[in-house]
Amino acid sequence: MSRQEREQARGLISKGDLGQTPAQQRAGFDELFADRPLGDDVTLRPRTLGGRPALDVLVEGADRDGVILYLHGGGYSIGSARTGANLAAPLARSTGVPAVSLDYRLAPEDPFPAAVDDALAAYEELLAAGQKVVVAGDSAGGGLALALLVAARRAGLPLPVAAVLYSPWTDVSLSGGSMDSRGEFDPLFSRAHMKESADWYVGAQDPRDELASPLFADLTGLPPLLIQVGSAEVLLDDSLRLAVQAAESEVDVSLDVVAGAPHVFQYFVGMVSEAGEALERAAAFVTRRLAD
Template sequence: MSAEERAAARGMMQKGELGRTPEQQRADFDDLFANRPLGEDVTLVERTLGGVPALDVRVAGADQAGVILYLHGGAYVIGSARTGANLAAPLSRRSGVPAVSLEYRLAPEHPFPAGVHDALAAYRELVESGQKVVIAGDSAGGGLALATLLAARSEGLPQPAGVVLFSPWTDATMTGPSMDARGDFDPLFTRAHIAESAELYLGGADPKNELASPVLADLKGLPPLLVQVGSAEVLLDDSLRLVARAAEQEVDVSLDVVAGAPHVYQYFAGMLPEADEALDHAATFIRNRLEGFGGGVA
């Protein structure tokens, strides 16, 4: 796709107003994403996982062994299992692997580390029931996926088969150079937007805590990672630094960067060929990781 077409995609997005309440942000986000069609082959079924509400994302024909645990984005303040299903469903359809989208608790009502506790509880139930798991997440859900790996390691739980991260937010300290350098290029966020969300999420906690900023953590022993990000993101360096750090610490890691693509560009599947290619790559990664997975390393 041409640079002009990618620019047109960015033009479909706009930066939100600062200072809106979480309730206002949630209502706006739900208006855009909570009722997007998932396809006639998709059925959503309410369940709990580790005591946490979730949605089974049942795609007809998705009967491969294993499960995708999907963690939705939304800056830890907005979003839901239903909005997460918008990406969990195509991943399940393309990989043939069933998915479940988690309704983890949100800030500021439930600040850090409540979401981590919920994701860990859900993951624990899956692995203790004998499931082979791939964790996937976008934006804050990507950071939460990494935090779940670190928390699982601390608890002595096995690691999943792999992890898929779409534009992950991995650094609550906001020290990546792109936080400022990409502010004009990013159609959704500036440093001020990220700072506002970080304050709500952390609730006074130390942003350097590895579960809040997993890019700062010891990553040794983590499973293979697939990271996808667009260059038109203030969070670009959250991905680039994560990948470099993982490679330095002997973690298998793959990186896809699409020039000029916005935050979580996978949402443009069907409009941007790069979005469809990204989901296809992620689905292949999921399928291959599960097929070759014999069990995690505690």
């Protein structure tokens, strides 16, 4: 990532003010991300999936067998199927595989494990339809995607083909060293920001529960994982520790760390060269796993 690209990307994001209500945070997030153009080749079709609202993300020519179940980011308290479509659409376009973006319930109104229950119900419906499923998600959605794998295994269900995790939040107990060491370097989050979201999500429940913080789950038997993360984020250790844990559990895992990149840098496709390159690697990963 060139210095100019890094500065351009960092200039588009900033640490939000602490103390805002969930409604205020949602409004600000939607203002930035809920109306981003997806391309003339993309159609969004509302549907219900697992009892929750969702959007089919239909890209012209993306008609291969299989489906990408996309879980949006937002600290489990903001974001929507529409904001998730911003990342689901380019992945669908690059892989030729249609996607569906889920509106799972949000905290603090619906705390843990509501989001996990919704993701599992959506996955079960796709399975019942005979779909080959790849799960993908960013930030909290990346952690939720991993929790979904653990929940599906616990329920005795066939597991997804693979999972793509962009800057996943896998530890809501905030025990990673980068939560502090990267606080000044991260243009978007600090420990205080993450704690606010974690408190809304888990409340008085155990933040190390394996479905809240799937980093602490037994990962044995999970499908192949692709993890992509930037070095300029407090969640760096959530990815590094996950890759080690997966490898030690004999899970096929690939880890991309992009130097200087901020949280979910894949949003900057067309602006930052590494974002496009990361998307290409994710597309190759999904294509290969679906073929297997």
